[in-house]
Amino acid sequence: MIKQNPPLALTDSLIMLGTNEYPIYLVKGGAEGAIFEGGVGALGPVLERQLAELEIAPDYVKQIFVTHAHPDHVMAVPAMKKMFPDATVCASKPAAQVMHFDKAIKFFCQADGMITMALQKVGSVGPDDKPEPLEEMKIQVDTYHADGDLVVIGDVEYDVLFTPGHSDCSLSFHNPSDGTLIISDATGYFVPDNFWWPNYFSHYGEYVDSIQRLASLNAELLCLSHNAVISGAEAVADYFKGALEATEAYHARIIADVQAGKSVREIAGQLGQEVYEHTQLMPLEFFQKNASVLVKQSMDYEEIAPAQ
Numbered sequence: 001m002i003k004q005n006p007p008l009a010l011t012d013s014l015i016m017l018g019t020n021e022y023p024i025y026l027v028k029g030g031a032e033g034a035i036f037e038g039g040v041g042a043l044g045p046v047l048e049r050q051l052a053e054l055e056i057a058p059d060y061v062k063q064i065f066v067t068h069a070h071p072d073h074v075m076a077v078p079a080m081k082k083m084f085p086d087a088t089v090c091a092s093k094p095a096a097q098v099m100h101f102d103k104a105i106k107f108f109c110q111a112d113g114m115i116t117m118a119l120q121k122v123g124s125v126g127p128d129d130k131p132e133p134l135e136e137m138k139i140q141v142d143t144y145h146a147d148g149d150l151v152v153i154g155d156v157e158y159d160v161l162f163t164p165g166h167s168d169c170s171l172s173f174h175n176p177s178d179g180t181l182i183i184s185d186a187t188g189y190f191v192p193d194n195f196w197w198p199n200y201f202s203h204y205g206e207y208v209d210s211i212q213r214l215a216s217l218n219a220e221l222l223c224l225s226h227n228a229v230i231s232g233a234e235a236v237a238d239y240f241k242g243a244l245e246a247t248e249a250y251h252a253r254i255i256a257d258v259q260a261g262k263s264v265r266e267i268a269g270q271l272g273q274e275v276y277e278h279t280q281l282m283p284l285e286f287f288q289k290n291a292s293v294l295v296k297q298s299m300d301y302e303e304i305a306p307a308q
C-alpha cells in the first residue's frame with residue numbers, strides 16, 4: 001500500500017512530514033525525537049507549521065539525520081537547527097565533507113532556489129515558504145555515522161547501513177523491532193504506482209548491491225525520500241523487486257544503445273525525456289543532465305571507454 005500526503009502518522013513512533021515531493025520523517029522515541037532527512041529549504045516553514053499543529057516542542061528533537069549530501073536532502077537543515085537548538089546534525093563522514101565545502105553548498109543553494117520555485121508553482125508549498133539565506137556557505141555536521149552503528153532515539157533504536165551507489169555517502173536506517181526502513185534515494189526515484197528512475201549516480205554495481213541488501217531485511221514499512229511510503233511486507237518486497245528489475249533493464253538498455261553507436265548525449269536526451277514525462281517538477285534539461293551521469297556510470301561498469 002502506498003502512503004502519501006503528509007502530515008501522516010505511519011506507526012506509533014513515526015510520522016511522515018514535509019510534502020509528497022520531499023517527505024521528512026519524525027521518529028518519536030518517548031521522551032525525545034529525531035528527524036530523518038534534511039529536505040529542501042522551502043520545507044523549513046512547512047515543518048514549523050506541521051510540528052506546531054502536532055504540538056511537538058522545539059526541544060523535543062535531539063538529532064537530525066542527513067541521509068546523503070545531495071541538494072534536495074540537506075537544505076532544510078539550517079532551518080531545523082534554528083527550530084531545534086538542542087539537536088545534533090548526524091551524517092556519514094563523506095556527506096559531512098560535502099556539507100562543509102563552500103563551493104558545494106553554493107551550488108546547492110542555486111539548486112534549492114530552483115526547487116523552491118518549482119514547489120511554489122505546483123502549490124505544494126505556499127508563496128512565502130522559502131529558505132532564509134545562509135549565514136555561511138557550510139552546513140555543520142556534528143556527529144558522523146557509519147555502517148554497523150546503532151542510533152538511539154529515546155526508547156527507539158535504528159541500525160545504520162551504508163548503502164552507496166546512489167551517492168558515495170548514502171546511509172539507510174533500519175528498525176528491526178518494528179520493520180521500519182528509511183532508505184532515502186538508495187533505490188532510485190519512484191513515481192507511484194509503477195515507475196522507477198534508477199539513480200546510480202556514483203556506482204552501478206554498488207547500487208545493485210545496496211538494493212539487494214535492503215531487500216534482504218524484509219522490512220514492513222519502507223520510507224522513501226520522494227513521493228511515497230510503502231506499507232506492508234508484501235508491498236515492500238514487490239517494491240524492491242521492481243526497483244531491481246528496473247535498474248538492471250535500464251543498465252542493459254544503455255549498454256545496448258552504446259553498442260549500437262548512439263552517443264552519450266543522444267541516449268541521455270531520450271532517457272531524460274522519459275523521466276520528464278513522469279514528473280515535470282524539474283526542467284527537462286535537469287533530467288537529461290542527470291541521465292548522462294547514469295549513461296557514464298553504466299559504461300564505466302562495463303569498462304567501455306567514452307568515444308573520442
Ligand SMILES: [Zn+2]
Pocket residue numbers: 068070073166167185
Ligand atoms: Zn539523492
